[in-house]
Amino acid sequence: MSRRPLIAAFGAALIGGAICAVGALTDPQAVLRGWLASFAFWIGLPLGAMMLLFAHDLTGGRWGAAAVPALRAMVAFLPPMLLLLVPVLALLPELYPWARAAEAAHLKNRFYLNAPFFYGRTAVYAMVWLGLALAILLRQERARNPLAAPGLILLGLTVTFASFDWFMSIEPDWGSSIYGMMIVGGQLLGALALATLAAVLGGRTDAGQRHDLSSLLTTAILLWFYLSFMQFLIVWQENLPQEITWYVARLSGGWGWAAALGALAQGALPFAALIWWPVKRSRGGLAAVCLLLLAAHLLECWWLILPGLAGGFTWYAPAAALAMGGACMTVLLWRLSTRPATRPVGRLAEEVGHG
Amino acid sequence: MSVQRGTGHSLRGRMAAFDDPDAMLDALRRLRRAGFSRLEVYSPYAVEGVDELLDRRPRALPLIVVAAGLLGAVGGFFLQYWGMVLSYPLNIGGRPLNSWPAFGPSTFELAALAILLAGFLAFCKFCRLPRLYDPIFDAPGFELASQDRFLIWIAEREGRDDGELLQRLLPEGEGVRIDEVPA
Numbered sequence: 439m440s441r442r443p444l445i446a447a448f449g450a451a452l453i454g455g456a457i458c459a460v461g462a463l464t465d466p467q468a469v470l471r472g473w474l475a476s477f478a479f480w481i482g483l484p485l486g487a488m489m490l491l492f493a494h495d496l497t498g499g500r501w502g503a504a505a506v507p508a509l510r511a512m513v514a515f516l517p518p519m520l521l522l523l524v525p526v527l528a529l530l531p532e533l534y535p536w537a538r539a540a541e542a543a544h545l546k547n548r549f550y551l552n553a554p555f556f557y558g559r560t561a562v563y564a565m566v567w568l569g570l571a572l573a574i575l576l577r578q579e580r581a582r583n584p585l586a587a588p589g590l591i592l593l594g595l596t597v598t599f600a601s602f603d604w605f606m607s608i609e610p611d612w613g614s615s616i617y618g619m620m621i622v623g624g625q626l627l628g629a630l631a632l633a634t635l636a637a638v639l640g641g642r643t644d645a646g647q648r649h650d651l652s653s654l655l656t657t658a659i660l661l662w663f664y665l666s667f668m669q670f671l672i673v674w675q676e677n678l679p680q681e682i683t684w685y686v687a688r689l690s691g692g693w694g695w696a697a698a699l700g701a702l703a704q705g706a707l708p709f710a711a712l713i714w715w716p717v718k719r720s721r722g723g724l725a726a727v728c729l730l731l732l733a734a735h736l737l738e739c740w741w742l743i744l745p746g747l748a749g750g751f752t753w754y755a756p757a758a759a760l761a762m763g764g765a766c767m768t769v770l771l772w773r774l775s776t777r778p779a780t781r782p783v784g785r786l787a788e789e790v791g792h793g
Numbered sequence: 794m795s796v797q798r799g800t801g802h803s804l805r806g807r808m809a810a811f812d813d814p815d816a817m818l819d820a821l822r823r824l825r826r827a828g829f830s831r832l833e834v835y836s837p838y839a840v841e842g843v844d845e846l847l848d849r850r851p852r853a854l855p856l857i858v859v860a861a862g863l864l865g866a867v868g869g870f871f872l873q874y875w876g877m878v879l880s881y882p883l884n885i886g887g888r889p890l891n892s893w894p895a896f897g898p899s900t901f902e903l904a905a906l907a908i909l910l911a912g913f914l915a916f917c918k919f920c921r922l923p924r925l926y927d928p929i930f931d932a933p934g935f936e937l938a939s940q941d942r943f944l945i946w947i948a949e950r951e952g953r954d955d956g957e958l959l960q961r962l963l964p965e966g967e968g969v970r971i972d973e974v975p976a
Contacts, residue, residue, distance in 0.1 A: 667894075667897065670894060671894050671895070671897065671898070674894045674895075675894070675895060677886055677887070677888065715855075
């Protein structure tokens with residue numbers, strides 16, 4: 439295997455990281471808010487991949503033969519992504535109002551939102567996820583994972599609370615109980631889109647598998663859209679001052695366009711494309727839809743985080759996305775080059791298909 | 794004997810019965826290659842690939858369903874818009890009269906209703922469903938098509954005796970049985 443992709447990925451990580459490091463000298467808050475916004479995208483891929491792998495362990499299905507290798511590779515993103523959260527953890531007061539003594543004084547939920555408890559919860563999430571990731575990666579692909587059902591329950595709980603802690607608490611006055619599942623919906627969609635893209639570009643899919651993956655993508659789009667729209671509808675109908683402000687910040691100015699673009703590019707457009715079967719079964723069409731979904735999901739993550747923090751959009755967000763993407767791809771390529779697939783792909787596909 | 798468009802079973806023909814769907818698909822492929830075009834398949838469940846072999850891609854049904862969905866969505870939204878904005882404007886909680894987020898769920902429900910009704914009726918039409926009798930029902934063993942046999946009906950071609958050709962294409966035995974179907 440050529441070393442060139444590995445060097446390119448490592449270079450991207452270095453360039454993105456260097457931009458953020460230089461920026462941190464002048465404006466650490468801007469770098470950190472861009473960092474957290476892009477972190478929301480990249481941490482979703484390994485988490486969504488773990489949920490999809492457990493779901494496939496429970497249900498089976500021919501789509502697994504195509505998507506499981508890519509999903510397993512994405513689980514390896516988890517350790518570097520957890521390491522990349524350290525800058526945020528080290529500088530909590532830069533991002534989280536509840537970590538600043540003066541602003542936290544009026545908060546009623548300080549029993550939950552305080553630095554020691556926050557660190558403790560984050561440590562629990564990290565340990566649970568790393569344990570589940572090891573349980574996935576250390577097992578043979580063809581064997582069903584006995585941890586699948588408890589793993590899904592654990593992931594549902596921990597990812598919900600992690601999204602409350604890391605992302606929702608940037609606005610500690612605001613709360614939404616559907617928020618966690620909405621984040622999970624986006625993570626499932628992102629992970630499935632990347633796995634489908636890898637499977638299609640890797641040339642491992644037949645028409646039937648592409649059909650199934652497209653149908654699953656359609657379901658993921660519907661789930662994400664339903665959860666996002668329900669939160670919006672309920673908050674909009676209630677029209678309460680402490681709730682609607684979340685949407686006022688996210689629907690005014692340029693962010694309103696970002697919201698409309700996100701609803702189109704992560705909802706209506708790919709849905710319309712995927713219910714049309716020539717797109718559904720074709721390699722090129724499916725790959726294009728997956729790219730669109732991933733780009734729209736990155737935009738959604740920025741839209742969720744950045745308007746909630748002072749300063750709004752920052753160019754450090756794309757730089758951080760580049761750095762994290764480079765780091766994840768470096769780990770992935772390094773893992774592929776040090777542990778080459780010994781079993782032929784055809785046999786693997788057959789085994790997973792029967793699994 | 795009159796020939797009814799769509800069914801064709803007032804034609805004379807032959808009926809081949811198969812024990813499993815793959816053998817039926819193989820035979821169907823051989824028949825198509827030999828130039829038989831008036832064919833019909835009867836099976837206990839939908840067999841993938843039959844529609845393609847019979848040149849029956851379902852082109853109309855998806856279009857009807859999409860059109861019904863669009864019509865239902867536009868009509869559903871307009872129903873609420875007309876009620877809330879044009880006919881009886883009512884200020885509820887200071888929200889704008891055109892409360893499009895609140896119209897969303899009902900718009901979706903009416904689109905789904907239109908899709909289901911139109912899709913179901915169109916599906917029945919394409920299956921010729923109101924027609925409860927067809928001469929093919931009199932063919933011996935036809936009732937097995939709703940149990941465990943896969944049947945191909947082959948129309949007799951005018952002015953040709955295909956008996957020998959069919960004997961070659963569909964060798965009897967090994968789960969294949971051929972019957973004459975009277976007009």
